[in-house]
Amino acid sequence: MFDNLSDKLDKALHVLKGHGSITEVNVAETLKEVRRALLDADVNFKIAKEFTNTVKEKALGQNVLTTLQPGQLMVKLVKDELTQLMGGETAGINLSASPSIILMSGLQGSGKTTFSGKLANFLKTKKSKKPLLVACDVYRPAAINQLHVVGDQVGVEVYSEEGNMNPVEIAQNAIAHAKKNGHNVVIVDTAGRLAVDEQMMTEIANVHKAINPQETLFVVDAMTGQDAVNTAKAFNDRLNFEGVVLTKLDGDTRGGAAISIKSVVDKPIKFIGTGEKMDAIDVFHPARMADRILGMGDVVSLVERAQEQFDEEEARKLQKKIAKNQFGFDDFIKQIQQVKKMGSMKDLVGMIPGAGKALKDVDIDDDAFKHIEAIIHSMTPAERSTPALINGSRKKRIANGSGTSVTQVNQLMKQFDQMSKMMKMMQGGGGRKMMQMMGKMK
Known part of the structure; x- marks a missing residue:
């Protein structure tokens, strides 16, 4: 998402990121390029x-021209302004x-029904x-x-x-059914049309009036660009909704x-849909999104996703195995499966500062681990638990x-060996050793 915009903003701010002399003229020139980048991304003129x-x-008010690092300050100003433009604060959902x-409201094809399931899954598993x-x-x-x-997919x-x-x-x-059967959230999926029409608006307005929802969410396909904004305005004029949901954000580079x-x-953007799977839903954080647009990554979201998949008991067992030199391929594959649960690989790479830019043209397939899993599954239980057994003839059979x-x-085998050594080093006083090694590598 935002690939084109990130590229263009990076080029626009490149001049100011250097250490050359910065003048009011090239600040104005840079901002002209920033405006062009926003317009190309389908932002309203x-x-x-x-x-x-x-x-x-x-x-100019903060004397950017006279600061020691004018380029960095300009990037910060652009980031802060982007954050404000997208809402400033993270908006929660009212479940009081x-x-x-x-x-749920929106046009046909916006992804309302799928998102209703994702939201149900999110509220069930996270809340x-x-x-x-x-x-x-x-x-x-x-x-x-x-x-x-x-x-059925999400068990709701x-x-x-x-x-x-x-x-x-x-x-x-x-x-009435929900009250009788102990449901504490009711998600109402409504009809959409291919375009905004009076009959549709009257119908959803009648539903809204009859059930008096705590939250009315407008679901919009991010790929419709500026039309999405116009449709949102038409719906808001009739429903006065509480928040926006942007779906298919993973498919839109603008x-x-x-x-x-x-x-x-x-009205705030409350959620974004980031893929086809039923757990591909994120709470919208304007500051984190601004970081990602400017190629700064989103480490906080990456850590949160990792923590969601983190199992303390498993981690303790793993620690003991590493300490006793018993870390095997079965443990390795468990780690891979946890990473896969965190989301699409391209999305995860985009959260690592600098990595998204470095791997921009690399097609990161969600099946990236497929051949690794196939190799491990072709090993015998003894080979998986004791990798040292794997000699030349066994490698041929596994291949x-x-x-x-x-x-x-x-x-x-080489990657596994390096990973085992690194894990061993992280145990005991190895954290310090590892830092020293990394220092020498600079």
């Missing part, structure tokens, strides 16, 4: 112009009532809630079936009524909608069994 004017005023009612999904899209063929499939009950074409009644009956939408509707080459098996 008025917003892009206001953005660069504000940065320029602040830059029981049941808390969340109404320990018992959600109920409600099928109120009574027009779209197979819409109710789709919600049932999504509900779906409420629907066959033959009833009144979404207001269905929503009210679902809330991302202008994420930057413009807050300014136009004055044949996994559909790889002996070279690839050797490569994995």
Whole structure:
């Protein structure tokens, strides 16, 4: 996401990042390039112009030209302004009532139904809630079936009524069902159209009025660019929604909608969809997103994802094995599986400062670990627990069994050996030794 914008902003700020003389002229020139980058990313012209004017005023007001590191200060000003433009603070979701009612709105094809399932999964796994999904899209063929499939995937009950074409009644009956059956969150999936029309707006306004939700979320496809912002405005004028959800953000390299939408509707972006899997949902953090746009990575989110997959008991067992030199390929594959649960590889790499830029043109496939897993699964239990057993003939057998080459098996053995040594070094007083080694490598 934001690849093109990140590249162009990096080029625009490149002059100022150097140590050459910085003048009011090249600050203005740089900001002109920043504005062009924002417009190319499909950011509204008025917003892009206001953005660069504000940065320029602040830059000259803070005497950027006379500071020791003017380039760094300019990057910081651009980052702070981007953060403000996208909402400044992270906006939470209101779950104060029981049941808390969340109404999903948006056009057809925006990803409402899929996102309803993702949100149900998020609230169930991260917030320990018992959600109920409600099928109120009574027009779209197979819409109710789709919600049932999504509900099954995440293990959440779906409420629907066959033959009833009144979404207001269905929503009210679902809330009564939720109260009776101990559901503390009700997520109402509504009908969308291919474009904003009066009938659709009246219908969703009637549902909204009848169920009085704590949260009305407007779901929009980030790939529709500036149109997304215009649609958001039309919905907000009728529903006065609490927040925006941007879906398919992983497929859009421009991302202008994420930057413009807050300014136009004055409502926060609350969640983003970052992939097709049911756990590909993130709370939207404006400051972290600004860091990622400017190629600074997002270490906080990376650490949070790692902590979610972290199992203390497993970590203790692993520590003991490392201390006794018993770390084997079974342990190695467990580590790989934990990394895979953290999300798509491209997304994870984008969170590492500098790595996203360095690997910009490298196609990082989610199947990157496939051949490693195949090699390990082709080993016998004895070979996995005692890698020292693996000699030349065994390597040939493992390569044949996994559909790889002996070279690839050797490569994995070498990586495994290096990883084992590093883990051993991290034990005992090795952390200090490792730092010394890294110091010498500079």
